[in-house]
Amino acid sequence: MTGLRIIVCAKQVPDPEAPASAVDVDPEKRRVTVKGLMPVINPLDEVALEAALQIKEKYGGKVTVLSVGERLSENVLRKVLAAGADELILVQDEGLDDLDPYSTALLLFKAIEKLGTFDLILTGRESADWGSGQVGLMLAELLGIPAINWVKRIEVVNGAIRAAKVVHGGYDLVEAPLPALLTVTNEFGELRYVSIMALKRARDKPVDAWTLSDVDVDPSTLRKMEVAELFKPRFERMCTIITGKTPEEVGERLAVKLVEELHSLRGR
Amino acid sequence: MVLTMSGGVLSVMEINEEDNSLDNTSFELLEAGGVLSKEAGTTISAAIIGRKASHHADNVARYVDRVYVVEHEALASFNPYLHLHALEKVLKLEGPSYILMGHTYKGVDIAARLAARLKAPLTTDCIGLELDPQTRLLKRRRQVYGGAVIATFIYQGEPQLVTLRPKVWRGRAEPRQVMGDIIQVDLDINSSASKLRVIERVKEEAVRLDDADxxxxxxxxxxxxxxxxxxxxxxxxxxxxxxxxxxxxxxxxxxxxxxxxxxxxxxxxxxxxxxxxxxxxxxxxxxxxxxxxxxxxxxxxxxxxxxxxxxxxxxxxxxxxxxxxxxxxxxxxxxx
The missing domain is CATH 3.40.50.1220 (TPP-binding domain)
Incomplete structure (x- = not known):
């Protein structure tokens, strides 16, 4: 084998580290907006990229990152090139926000058809925004290739993929022939550190921008998510902050307060 | 195409492979399915898929109109392709309008593939389920944006397909006066039925946090x-x-x-x-x-x-x- 052709599907999402107060709901338009922070690459898709880079380092190959959306930020997504991906392909057009999972999978399928042959597709098990966790498996069904869901470890053995699939209380060791698709879980480990220098160097790497017509998709075949209602739950509590002259004193008072609260909780 | 939503509710049971026990998720699905079938004025059925599926048939039949039992040696370990293959057989026989599965590593793995095959919109990890009386469509409630927002989805189309978050429903299914019919389903598994091979299950530290004080x-x-x-x-x-x-x-x-x-x-x-x-x-x-x-x-x-x-x-x-x-x-x- 002369190396593996790996495609990573990555979604741009609002920063999931944003506090709940930054998340705004528009019940009329039934849309969610996140104020104040730059979008990021879906953290679990970053994990998928890390998996791709480790496979490339071990077995050789080429890593292509594919992202679809309405308003993609090249600045945000270029991070994948800085981390070590070889190319970045953006499918960007009007009306691509808030697609339903099947339409997203269909769009990725058409883009991957245009890309040509591949050995492995990796993506995160779900996105940090709508988080339906369906797109990877649907894409594999459209491509007619095997898919292993929720993978935390990957090996290539005799041209087949061998993966640890997370199950309740352990994992299943599963084998599938290539080409295959894997969705990865956070247990795989975080994306490597990306330095400012690497980000600068990545400016010269290729980024391709495609539209719907480039991937031969008729916009009328794409469906949006059907959101009937949106609201923000409130999770607030009144917090008593324990103070003291020294941390030791804080620790002691914290214990006293905890036991006190516990007694009133138990109705003693 | 006019949608009739005339089919019943199908709840897909889950068996723990280690000890062949019926997972509590199954009772949660029977509870949610029972409520839904009453509201929709339709029947409820259940599918039990596994190596020793028939072991649970009588128990599950207490809660439903029909139980489909798909038993096969090849279902001993969890292979999403084979389990989906078995479920598709049941769907052909039953033709449900509503399919309820658990939001577990098994349920998700099967449901998303099935949704792609049927082109039926799937809502995963639901924490609430209601029937819209006019349209007979499901109102599917779930957490989005990491839980910062709760959204309700309504999709046209049949079957209505959802996975339910475990432990949201309590698993208190209501037994009926008459036991449901038990239907054995034959499964033919040839070499092309699965696109992958499960080599072994490896157990790791088993921790239960949900019952900690x-x-x-x-x-x-x-x-x-x-x-x-x-x-x-x-x-x-x-x-x-x-x-x-x-x-x-x-x-x-x-x-x-x-x-x-x-x-x-x-x-x-x-x-x-x-x-x-x-x-x-x-x-x-x-x-x-x-x-x-x-x-x-x-x-x-x-x-x-x-x-x-x-x-x-x-x-x-x-x-x-x-x-x-x-x-x-x-x-x-x-x-x-």
């Missing part, structure tokens, strides 16, 4: 794996006063490999409701909050007084946990 959880702010050694001291001090005290974690320590993922509390981890939840060095990202917000008493220790975890705690302490914990532990040992 106290959970001591650490986050990114612990600074490294050694932080959990400090938490262990707190855990053993608390173990003198409580039956079951466990160590938990937010997502970053799992991502960094400091601790096993079986201890992760949050949207993609365990959802817990202990008497006391102690969050140490956890900033309080929403996806963590939704895993612990049902705790009765929440204690937070964090060096950042602006950390969102303090808006979710009953008692808080601001400072370096390494300096606060020793006296906290000592005093607790005195008081408990």
């Amino acid at each position: 106290v959970i001591v959880s650490g986050g990114r702010g612990l600074g490294g794996p050694d932080g959990f050694k400090e938490l262990e001291k707190l855990r053993s001090a608390l173990a003198k006063g409580f039956k079951k005290v466990e160590i938990g974690s937010s997502r970053p320590p799992v991502d960094k490999g400091w601790i096993s993922s079986s201890r992760q509390v949050g949207l993609t981890g365990e959802k817990v409701s202990p008497m006391i939840y102690i969050a140490v060095g956890i900033s309080g990202a929403t996806q963590h909050i939704v895993g612990m917000e049902k705790s009765k008493l929440v204690v937070a220790i964090n060096s950042d007084k602006g950390a969102p975890i303090f808006t979710m705690a009953d008692i808080g302490a601001v400072g370096d946990y390494r300096q606060i914990l020793p006296s906290f532990i000592k005093k607790l040992e005195e008081l408990l």
Whole structure:
């Protein structure tokens, strides 16, 4: 084998580290907006990229990152090139926000058809925004290739993929022939550190921008998510902050307060 | 095409491979399916798929009109392709308008593939399910944006396909007066039926956080794996006063490999409701909050007084946990 052709599907999402107060709901338009922070690459898709880079380092190959959306930020997504991906392909057009999972999978399928042959597709098990966790498996069904869901470890053995699939209380060791698709879980480990220098160097790497017509998709075949209602739950509590002259004193008072609260909780 | 929604409800049972027991998720699906079928004025059926599926047929038949039993040696381990193959057989016989599955590693793995094959919109991880009386479509409620927002989806089309979050329904299915019919379904499995091979199941640390009295959880702010050694001291001090005290974690320590993922509390981890939840060095990202917000008493220790975890705690302490914990532990040992 002369190396593996790996495609990573990555979604741009609002920063999931944003506090709940930054998340705004528009019940009329039934849309969610996140104020104040730059979008990021879906953290679990970053994990998928890390998996791709480790496979490339071990077995050789080429890593292509594919992202679809309405308003993609090249600045945000270029991070994948800085981390070590070889190319970045953006499918960007009007009306691509808030697609339903099947339409997203269909769009990725058409883009991957245009890309040509591949050995492995990796993506995160779900996105940090709508988080339906369906797109990877649907894409594999459209491509007619095997898919292993929720993978935390990957090996290539005799041209087949061998993966640890997370199950309740352990994992299943599963084998599938290539080409295959894997969705990865956070247990795989975080994306490597990306330095400012690497980000600068990545400016010269290729980024391709495609539209719907480039991937031969008729916009009328794409469906949006059907959101009937949106609201923000409130999770607030009144917090008593324990103070003291020294941390030791804080620790002691914290214990006293905890036991006190516990007694009133138990109705003693 | 005019949609009739004239079919019934099908609940897909889950069997634990290790001991061939019927998972509690199954009863939750029978409960939710039973309510739905009453509202829709339709029948309810169940599918049991596994190597010894027939073992559970009589039990499940108490709650439904029809039970489909698909039994085959090849279903001994969980292979999504073979389990889906079996389910598709049942769908051909039953033609349900509503399909309910568990939001478990099995349910999701099968449901998303089935949704793609049927082009039927799927809503995963539902925490609420209602029938719209006019359209007879499902209102599917779920958490989005890490739990910061709750959304209700309504999709046209048949079948209506959902996975339900475990432990939201209590599993109190109502037995009926007459036992349902039991239908054995033959399964032919040839070499092309599966696109993958399950080599073996490897068991890892089995932790149950959901029945703990106290959970001591650490986050990114612990600074490294050694932080959990400090938490262990707190855990053993608390173990003198409580039956079951466990160590938990937010997502970053799992991502960094400091601790096993079986201890992760949050949207993609365990959802817990202990008497006391102690969050140490956890900033309080929403996806963590939704895993612990049902705790009765929440204690937070964090060096950042602006950390969102303090808006979710009953008692808080601001400072370096390494300096606060020793006296906290000592005093607790005195008081408990």
